[in-house]
Amino acid sequence: MPTAPLSELVPLDAGDRRIDVLVVDDDAQVAEMTATFLERELADARTTTLTDPAAAVPTLREERLDCIVSDFDMPPLSGLELLERVRGAGIEIPFVLFTSKGSEEIASRAISAGVDEYLQKGGPETYSVLANAVENLVEKHRAEQEVRQGYRALEAAEEGIGIIDEDGIYRYVNRAYAAIYDRDRTELIGEHWELLYPDDEAQRFHEEILPQLEREGSWRGLSTGLTSAGERVPERLVLTRMEGGGHVCIVEEASRGQRVEALFKLSPDIVVVHDADGVLLDVNRRACEELGYERDELVGMSVWEVDATADPERAKSFWQELPIDTPRRFEGRLERADGSTFPVEVHLIRRTVNGEDRFVAIDRDITERKAREEELLRKNERLEEFSSVVSHDLRNPLQVAQGRLELLAEEVDSEHIPDIRRALDRMGTLIDDLLAIAQEGTDAMEFEPVAVESIAREAWATVETGDASLVVEEDRRVEADRDQLRQLFENLFRNSAEHAGPDCTVTVGPLPDGFFVADDGPGVPVDERETVFDPGYSTNPRGTGFGLNIVRSVADAHGWTVSLTASEDGGARFEITGVA
Incomplete structure (x- = not known):
């Protein structure tokens, strides 16, 4: 039977409850007026009034009350002396000192004595402030009481109960939980859950149990823990994911016979x-x-x-x-x-x-796991193929071009040589970056907030676009690796220049969770829109067929999704989504 997520559990004290307030004031008319305004200002409140402060503690013992509103000067007792009697009787409900005798000295004494709120009496508007204070204090007190009751219930439970944060660290375990593993709970708080499991079982948690917990919100089944002496403990577990991260673990030891x-x-x-x-x-x-x-x-x-x-x-x-x-x-x-x-x-x-x-x-x-492994193997094979093309087929002609350029520079003095050198250096940087990503993944990337417009215009300046024009509809900042984002734009711009014509218009515009690059060329047939991202695919005899595959690789490395559709003018529109 599936376990409900914690967010769906009924709280200890569900539903709206009436607020019962004790008003203590030696002036009967003032007490009645205070009570009348509180019942009018609060949606569901009941008041009890007393003019004798000495009767407050017996009344609190007989009735279930949520808050005390007390005057200060009430001979023979002051409001602070009443507070001392209430706390001495073990009654911890909120206490509001509501007095006409106000001064900085009284306020300071009230705060030092532990009064929950200090208010001075005034006109009718004061009562709405008082009612708001009472309501907030009662809500806070009830919440604290529910937490205390919850922890008392956890401590009294026969099952072991632990709370583990999103990093796998124990934030709470009850005594029963620690006892199953023959430990004191102070040994576990602040430690990783792997402390209590043998290596093979910890691996099972990482590969199977925790992924299922993340997908489905809960997991229940059998496991094997470790005592402090290293002995294996057969156990039954119920894990429930928490909304803010981490999970609750309920554990019960099973004997060998019970385990089977x-x-x-x-x-x-x-x-x-x-x-x-x-x-x-x-x-x-x-x-x-x-x-x-x-x-x-x-x-x-x-x-x-x-x-x-x-x-x-x-x-x-x-x-x-x-x-x-x-x-x-x-x-x-x-x-x-x-x-x-x-x-x-x-x-x-x-x-x-x-x-x-x-x-x-x-x-x-493990059918699904094997399928994932095979898919990963295929991806690695394509990655190796891609790395081979980049490292050999591109780097070799680049080195030849760089060498020839230096020889040419010795023979002639041309204003074009620095531009060619910069372009070739840029190619070298791109090759190094691609190989780093292929071999190291996202660890080789440096993410930072970058402006889409400036990166797009930098990329446009490095691509041979003929008479084509660039339009950036709206600038926005995205979290990305600057060099890789520029490379993405360069390949998309080069693709438009090659297929949409030398005088096309390329537009970069915003999407709710990303951006798009569109042109006004002939577009791509529907049945070819996925194929264009495959390595080696190209309709240009002079193309390498890796341009759009690189676009998808850059997007994947960022955790983005790239898709191809038709632009408003019927051309190609590449949408990059899932962008932070």
């Missing part, structure tokens, strides 16, 4: 028990659902009938050498009744039951 029983009832994974010969002795419902067999069909089958990768001799040898109560993790591939297979991560542990070996295997479907 809980595995079969609660685990979302396939759980099977087999003997030393590989014969399946028991399976959970999940195993039947995933493999497509009835329980009676699976029990009695051998491991190698359902594990497409298992070799009987090697498996038996591995089981014999497996230490008792020491989990091992490896990957396999299970075969369903219909012949289809799927990859699994296997957690295997050896137990001794009545003198005989029993092996508990927890098989977790």
Whole structure:
């Protein structure tokens, strides 16, 4: 059963509550007038008036009241002496000193004595100030009381309860939580949760449990913690993500017998028990659902009938050498009744039951993880291909051009040589940056607020655009790596100049979460708009086919999204979104 996020839980004291106020004033008419105005100013209030301050504490003990409004000068007691009696009786509700005898000395004494609010009596407008003060003080006091009640409930709970912040640091654990791991809670506050888990289990948290918690808001299942002496503790966990970051962890220790029983009832994974010969002795419902067999069909089958990768001799040898109560993790591939297979991560542990070996295997479907790994591998292969093109096919002709330019500079004196040198140096910088990003990722980038208009105009000045013109509709600042943003614009401008014509108009304009670059050329057919970003794709025989692929790479490195659509004039419009 899914656990509700904390934001949806009902508070300890839900709903609007009436405010009950005790008004103490030795002048009966003033007391009644104060009470009348409070009931009129507050939406739902009830007042009780007293002219004898000595009767205040007995009244507070008999009735549930939320606030005291007291005069100062009330012989034989002063308002501050009344406060002292109230606090001495252990009554901690807000106390407002509302007096006509005001002075800096009285105000100072009131604050020192611990009065929650000090107000001087005046005209009718004073009562709205008093009512507002009473309402705010009562709300604050109730909130503090609810927090105290909440923590008392946490401390009284038999289950271990911990609060972990967004960095994985314990901010609170109750005594039951610390006791499960044979620790004092002062040892845990300020420490990372990984302190309580073996390395293999911590890796499982990072790879599977925490990503699911982030996606779904909650996670419940079985885990294994560590005591202060390094002993493994079987446990049941319920994790709930908090809106502000971090999560709440509820933990309960499970005995070995309970753990196996809980595995079969609660685990979302396939759980099977087999003997030393590989014969399946028991399976959970999940195993039947995933493999497509009835329980009676699976029990009695051998491991190698359902594990497409298992070799009987090697498996038996591995089981014999497996230490008792020491989990091992490896990957396999299970075969369903219909012949289809799927990859699994296997957690295997050896137990001794009545003198005989029993092996508990927890098989977790890792189809999605394998797909992600394969996609990452494909991306890395494309990255290596891209790096090879950049480092070899571009750097070599650049070095030749730079060398020839220096030889030319020795033979002739031309005003064009400095411009050519700067352009070639710019190419060298771009190549170095691209390789750094390809090899180091975003760590090689320096993010800062930059002005889109100035970067766009710098890029426009370095691109051969013929008679084309640039229009920047609105300037805005974005968080970006300056050199990479300039490179993005250069490639987009070069693309427009090559495909939209030498006299086209290129427009840079704002989007709600980014910006766009559009031209008034012939545009790109709908069925080619995704293909244009592929490496090597080009409709220009002289083009490298990497310009727009570089645009997408720069956008990806920033966490942005780039898409191609049609401009208002029917040309190409590149939209860069998700920009900070």
